[in-house]
Amino acid sequence: MAEPRITSLDGKLAEEFAIPSHVDEVKEQMSDFAGHHVRAGRRVVLITSGGTKVPLESRTVRFLDNFSSGRRGASSAEYFIDSGYAVIFLHRHRSLFPYARTFSTINMLDALQFRSGQGGSGSAEVVVNQQVLPNVPKVLKRYQEVKEQRLLLPIEFNTLSEYLHLLKAAAQALNTIGSKAMFYLAAAVSDFYIPASEMPEHKIQSSNGPLQLSLNMVPKILSPLVKDWAPQAFVVSFKLETDATILLGKARRALDTYRHQVVVANILDSRRGYVVVVTPDTQAELILTEEDVKNDIEIEERIVSNLTSAHNKFINQQVG
Ligand code: PMT
Numbered sequence: 037m038a039e040p041r042i043t044s045l046d047g048k049l050a051e052e053f054a055i056p057s058h059v060d061e062v063k064e065q066m067s068d069f070a071g072h073h074v075r076a077g078r079r080v081v082l083i084t085s086g087g088t089k090v091p092l093e094s095r096t097v098r099f100l101d102n103f104s105s106g107r108r109g110a111s112s113a114e115y116f117i118d119s120g121y122a123v124i125f126l127h128r129h130r131s132l133f134p135y136a137r138t139f140s141t142i143n144m145l146d147a148l149q150f151r152s153g154q155g156g157s158g159s160a161e162v163v164v165n166q167q168v169l170p171n172v173p174k175v176l177k178r179y180q181e182v183k184e185q186r187l188l189l190p191i192e193f194n195t196l197s198e199y200l201h202l203l204k205a206a207a208q209a210l211n212t213i214g215s216k217a218m219f220y221l222a223a224a225v226s227d228f229y230i231p232a233s234e235m236p237e238h239k240i241q242s243s244n245g246p247l248q249l250s251l252n253m254v255p256k257i258l259s260p261l262v263k264d265w266a267p268q269a270f271v272v273s274f275k276l277e278t279d280a281t282i283l284l285g286k287a288r289r290a291l292d293t294y295r296h297q298v299v300v301a302n303i304l305d306s307r308r309g310y311v312v313v314v315t316p317d318t319q320a321e322l323i324l325t326e327e328d329v330k331n332d333i334e335i336e337e338r339i340v341s342n343l344t345s346a347h348n349k350f351i352n353q354q355v356g
Contacts (some may be wrong), residue, residue, distance in 0.1 A: 052231040053197035066209035073122035084223035085109020088127025088196040104224035106131025115340035133190045135179040207265035214268040271296035287314040
């Protein structure tokens with residue numbers, strides 16, 4: 037496999053975005069994970085999930101955040117695993133996590149109780165109240181199976197810098213498995229940042245008057261990912277808009293610009309029940325009906341089913 041090309045963006049990444057100290061260790065973990073699963077006959081998907089954080093001070097008190105609960109990434113991870121993939125889950129610290137996401141709105145103390153007959157003494161046994169958490173046994177069983185088979189590799193990021201460097205490391209690690217890798221870029225990534233060299237060290241003082249910020253543009257990471265870091269992989273990006281009239285045009289423009297395989301286009305308010313999967317030659321609307329919602333069907337199940345078929349075709353075309 038050819039060595040990834042070094043671009044001017046690599047230099048910019050290294051100079052203006054602080055490199056996380058554990059990036060090489062994580063790259064090795066991802067590489068081992070991918071190699072192990074491909075040898076076992078699986079495909080590997082790298083899911084990005086959650087929003088990036090852009091600090092305004094190096095000893096950070098304030099930061100800009102991109103909106104994303106992480107639900108799309110976390111639920112998609114489960115459906116990919118059910119479809120036979122191993123998942124690298126590059127997610128924002130404390131955003132929704134596969135399997136645990138089901139319980140994210142519950143206060144843990146409301147879900148626990150002392151075993152009947154036992155008071156609240158130090159040694160009393162605590163059990164789950166299954167009226168509050170009826171699904172626990174099923175979800176726990178599946179989570180433990182996934183852990184035992186090491187099908188999920190969670191990697192955390194907080195800041196934009198961490199996200200960019202870890203995504204680059206992931207792309208280079210997965211380059212070794214060629215077209216068997218899928219990138220599912222659902223994270224909400226900031227378009228603006230303050231370069232490390234221009235960032236004030238200490239907390240910005242309100243006594244200095246109103247704050248005026250000048251932010252640089254973040255380089256679009258999709259470009260080197262597709263061209264240089266993992267050129268044989270199947271790449272899916274997401275396009276989020278709030279204005280429905282510009283959504284599909286922007287999705288098509290992204291495909292023209294970056295030359296990757298799929299854009300999943302969604303509108304903020306309707307994203308749980310409606311997306312359009314756009315490829316250079318096709319456009320498929322995925323819609324949940326009221327009946328689907330009543331039956332707890334999630335749109336991510338449909339997205340993942342659509343993409344795993346497209347990935348199959350993509351791999352067969354490379355081979356044929
Ligand atoms: O997490 P949830 O609450 O469930 O919500 C899911 C979601 C709405 C966040 C998700 O479905 C979604 O649309 N994610 C992408 C949001 C986004 O950042 O869109 P964008 O137009 O800014 O970026 C488009 C693509 O370019 C993204 O795939 C992003 O990974 C990529 N990008 C963005 C910035 C950047 N500097 N480089 C990039 O490559």
